[in-house]
Amino acid sequence: MIWGDQLIRRGPLRPLKRLLLHSPLFVWAPFASNVYHDLLWYPTIGRRRIRAFRTTPWGRLFPSPTGHLHVGGARTALFNWLFARGAGGAFLLRIEDTDRSRSTDEAIRQILEALSWLGLEWDPEGPEEDGTYRGYFRQTSRLEIYRAHAERLLAEGKAYRCYCPPEELEARRREAQARREPFRYDGRCRDRADRPDLPAALRLRIPDTGRTVVHDLIHGEVVFEHAQLDDWILVRSDGGPTYNFCVVVDDVTMKITHVIRGNDHLSNTPKQILLYEALGYPRPIFAHIPMILGPDRGRLSKRHGATSLLAFRDEGFLPEAMVNYLARLGWSHGNQEVFTREELVERFTRNQVGSAGAVFDRAKLEWLNGHWLGRLDPLELAARWRPFLEQAGLRAPDDPAWLARVATAARERAKTLREMAEQGRYYFEGPARYDPEAVGRWFTRETRPRLARLVRRLEALEPWTPEALEGTFRQLAQELGVKLVDLAQPARLAVTGTTVSPPIFEVLALLGRAEALARLGRALDAVPR
RNA sequence: GUCCCCGUCGUCUAGCCUGGCCCAGGACCCCAGAUUUUCAAUCUGGAAACACGGGUUCGAAUCCCGUCGGGGACACCA
Numbered sequence: 001m002i003w004g005d006q007l008i009r010r011g012p013l014r015p016l017k018r019l020l021l022h023s024p025l026f027v028w029a030p031f032a033s034n035v036y037h038d039l040l041w042y043p044t045i046g047r048r049r050i051r052a053f054r055t056t057p058w059g060r061l062f063p064s065p066t067g068h069l070h071v072g073g074a075r076t077a078l079f080n081w082l083f084a085r086g087a088g089g090a091f092l093l094r095i096e097d098t099d100r101s102r103s104t105d106e107a108i109r110q111i112l113e114a115l116s117w118l119g120l121e122w123d124p125e126g127p128e129e130d131g132t133y134r135g136y137f138r139q140t141s142r143l144e145i146y147r148a149h150a151e152r153l154l155a156e157g158k159a160y161r162c163y164c165p166p167e168e169l170e171a172r173r174r175e176a177q178a179r180r181e182p183f184r185y186d187g188r189c190r191d192r193a194d195r196p197d198l199p200a201a202l203r204l205r206i207p208d209t210g211r212t213v214v215h216d217l218i219h220g221e222v223v224f225e226h227a228q229l230d231d232w233i234l235v236r237s238d239g240g241p242t243y244n245f246c247v248v249v250d251d252v253t254m255k256i257t258h259v260i261r262g263n264d265h266l267s268n269t270p271k272q273i274l275l276y277e278a279l280g281y282p283r284p285i286f287a288h289i290p291m292i293l294g295p296d297r298g299r300l301s302k303r304h305g306a307t308s309l310l311a312f313r314d315e316g317f318l319p320e321a322m323v324n325y326l327a328r329l330g331w332s333h334g335n336q337e338v339f340t341r342e343e344l345v346e347r348f349t350r351n352q353v354g355s356a357g358a359v360f361d362r363a364k365l366e367w368l369n370g371h372w373l374g375r376l377d378p379l380e381l382a383a384r385w386r387p388f389l390e391q392a393g394l395r396a397p398d399d400p401a402w403l404a405r406v407a408t409a410a411r412e413r414a415k416t417l418r419e420m421a422e423q424g425r426y427y428f429e430g431p432a433r434y435d436p437e438a439v440g441r442w443f444t445r446e447t448r449p450r451l452a453r454l455v456r457r458l459e460a461l462e463p464w465t466p467e468a469l470e471g472t473f474r475q476l477a478q479e480l481g482v483k484l485v486d487l488a489q490p491a492r493l494a495v496t497g498t499t500v501s502p503p504i505f506e507v508l509a510l511l512g513r514a515e516a517l518a519r520l521g522r523a524l525d526a527v528p529r
Numbered sequence: 530g531u532c533c534c535c536g537u538c539g540u541c542u543a544g545c546c547u548g549g550c551c552c553a554g555g556a557c558c559c560c561a562g563a564u565u566u567u568c569a570a571u572c573u574g575g576a577a578a579c580a581c582g583g584g585u586u587c588g589a590a591u592c593c594c595g596u597c598g599g600g601g602a603c604a605c606c607a
Contacts, residue, residue: 096607097607098606098607099606099607162605164605166604166605169605173604177530180530180531181530182531182532182603183603184603201605202605219533219534219535222533222534223533224532224533225532228531228532228603229532229603230603232604233604233605235605236605237605240605242604242605242606242607243606243607244607246607262601263533263534263535263600263601264600264602265601266533266534266601267533267534267601267602268602288534290534290535293599295540297599297600298599298600299601325541328541328542329541330541330542331542332541332542332543332555334543334555335542335543335554335555335556336555336556337541337542337555337556337557354535354541354542355534355535356534356535356536357535357536357599357600357601358540358541358542359539359541360540360541361540361541361557361558363540363557363558364540364556364557364558366557367556367557367558368557374570412568412569412570413568413569413570423568470566473566474566484566485565485566485567486566487566488566488567489566492567493567498567499567500568500569501567501568502567502568502569503565503567504567505566
């Protein structure tokens with residue numbers, strides 16, 4: 001395994017550490033003291049798996065009207081899931097919806113749907129459920145927990161009430177900006193007498209001097225000077241807890257050992273660590289994974305095109321390909337490009353996670369999707385294809401075996417399920433028109449007698465198989481003294497309306513004698529005399 | 530602006546920790562050829578990168594310093 005290989009290479013454990021690891025206490029060892037910190041960075045010993053790891057994805061909600069799990073969030077979820085599954089730990093889901101105005105049940109449902117489409121099953125430890133999906137957490141259901149923690153911090157003097165009106169703070173911030181100075185709250189309310197009757201925000205008291213070191217699995221030690229930080233707000237004056245506060249309280253109470261999240265959270269981390277300390281809680285192990293970028297190397301967003309996972313699903317991408325691609329963004333395993341979910345769980349290692357941002361490359365995703373399309377069992381492929389046929393307004397016969405053959409032929413030249421449906425219309429309905437350019441080239445005066453003879457031969461052909469069809473075509477071509485292509489292309493145009501399709505013999509065979517002959521006959525009317 | 534992170538082909542990356550096997554390997558994309566009933570697939574070949582400048586060293590993509598560039602964070606948003 002996985003995140004532990006470095007430790008293995010470092011040779012045998014010292015007896016004390018070994019004892020600790022095998023004791024029931026080890027769950028809390030990451031928190032016990034820095035002495036064991038190096039040990040916990042590589043939490044697995046040989047084949048022994050430790051079952052105490054818990055990670056959480058950032059099931060965040062977004063301001064768009066629909067709300068959705070986007071590519072970056074999905075990748076974070078995937079890394080959490082891979083780590084948890086590989087380490088034999090738990091993977092929990094928490095919806096961070098403290099901003100109520102932005103979050104809707106519909107948005108939450110879409111996130112759950114996207115996650116399960118990818119196959120990232122979370123451990124159902126949470127109390128929430130909505131019929132289909134169960135066992136997740138929601139921050140808005142945990143307000144009582146945040147309140148209790150806030151009160152404790154206040155009582156212990158670790159936090160204090162701030163009575164500065166938001167407008168005044170805003171004004172001061174602008175002033176500072178005008179002077180081109182960084183604005184930080186000056187702590188003027190730190191020692192103010194309590195006025196429980198006035199509205200107040202709760203701020204965390206942060207030491208003026210010193211520094212906080214973040215131990216990050218990806219970046220190593222990152223140092224932040226306290227002078228850079230200010231007494232940040234834990235609870236707003238309207239009583240609502242802030243995101244950074246909730247996250248810390250949640251991670252502690254949910255016993256999260258590994259916080260794996262996007263790099264954009266790295267600068268929040270020292271603030272959070274200070275809160276862990278104020279609360280008297282051990283800190284988890286952090287891993288800040290690189291972000292996913294758009295082609296302009298900026299943060300990936302809507303203006304770069306589709307970023308919603310469900311949009312990719314609707315476009316006909318396979319979850320297998322999506323997972324595979326997302327895993328390879330920022331992570332690698334030698335020269336291997338294609339991974340099954342199982343392979344990923346087995347091979348995912350934190351030390352092969354890169355530290356630089358990665359540009360989302362749709363072309364490579366499409367290539368991978370084509371690859372996965374090709375690997376899918378034909379019957380399974382057909383089943384997944386059906387919804388896309390319906391969406392394209394095509395009526396597919398019930399016969400799964402027949403559809404599987406069609407799907408197998410159609411997948412050869414398509415990158416997505418949707419493309420398969422678009423390109424394969426002629427399996428389900430006759431051509432509405434013939435490609436004009438192709439007509440000029442292949443429906444000529446010479447075509448007519450050739451097609452007519454072909455039809456006569458095919459009427460008597462037995463059996464109606466690709467092999468027999470090919471034999472007939474070849475023989476006729478020879479008799480006529482023309483090349484096979486001179487027979488194949490007119491036939492293809494007659495049957496599909498285009499000059500592009502899988503091998504024409506296979507297409508004819510799949511259509512069946514009656515339909516094939518009908519289309520060829522109809523084409524004769526379009527050929528000049 | 531301040532702080533933090535990052536910097537190998539156009540893109541994803543291997544190599545960097547533990548300098549020489551790297552005039553830098555793989556994959557996507559692109560180009561050419563082979564194959565072929567069309568297109569695709571496939572196969573073969575090709576173009577394509579160590580951001581820059583110093584230093585250390587017999588030797589640097591690899592170690593050190595600086596510069597430049599990109600990104601992120603700086604809210605009573607999450």
